[in-house]
Amino acid sequence: MMDMKSIIKLGIVVVLLFGLQKCFTNDPRELNVEFIPEMVHSVAYDAFAENPNYPNGQTLQMPVKGTVARGFLPEYSDGELTEELAGNMLKSPIENSDKHIARGEWVYRNYCQVCHGMTGLGDGPVTKRGVPPPPSLLLDKVKNMKDGQLYFIISNGKGNMASYRSQVQREDRWKVIQYLRTMGN
Ligand code: HEC
Numbered sequence: 001m002m003d004m005k006s007i008i009k010l011g012i013v014v015v016l017l018f019g020l021q022k023c024f025t026n027d028p029r030e031l032n033v034e035f036i037p038e039m040v041h042s043v044a045y046d047a048f049a050e051n052p053n054y055p056n057g058q059t060l061q062m063p064v065k066g067t068v069a070r071g072f073l074p075e076y077s078d079g080e081l082t083e084e085l086a087g088n089m090l091k092s093p094i095e096n097s098d099k100h101i102a103r104g105e106w107v108y109r110n111y112c113q114v115c116h117g118m119t120g121l122g123d124g125p126v127t128k129r130g131v132p133p134p135p136s137l138l139l140d141k142v143k144n145m146k147d148g149q150l151y152f153i154i155s156n157g158k159g160n161m162a163s164y165r166s167q168v169q170r171e172d173r174w175k176v177i178q179y180l181r182t183m184g185n
Helices: 004-023 083-089 098-116 125-129 147-156 170-182
Strands: none
Touching: 083 147, 098 125, 098 170, 147 170
């Protein structure tokens, strides 16, 4: 026969086991028992939680118009700037050096030469395959263009020439301009 003490002990074990089983439910819709949940749920609204304080009911709001992400300077678009304005406004942030000219030459050969040709005469390989040839880059017209104007053309394209802002980084655009200045000399 079990004595009273053993029955109580057994009772405690059985209750604990049932309690433990309650903690681990397989039903995905049911919360498991949370132990000391004070720090699990933040008082503040979570980023993706619904939020009655905003008109669109979301916690995460869109950035204010005109916001500039850190490290990402906006590009001037066609509408904001003209070639002429760009020529007067934009100055190269990069000093002239042989190293930068060499980098500019690399950029030119990879991105510009197909149309403008190795020497800038406008006789690149694609012009022999039906693409209308661009004007020579050695003309006075181009030589007289200010750096900012060239930067604008490379960034926004011109006529049949597409914008190169997504392929050629800002600094490389200024460097290819340094290289253009050496062409034909
Ligand atoms: C797909 C062919 C093509 C490529 C690639 C190309 N261009 Fe052009 N580029 C043109 C054409 C065509 C024009 C003439 C646009 C117009 O005036 O209608 C032009 C015009 C220019 C002008 C102005 C010339 C002028 O007389 O007004 C410059 C400067 C220039 N390109 C530089 C570059 C540079 C630098 C690159 C490389 C980053 C480049 N281009 C890549 C086709 C190209």
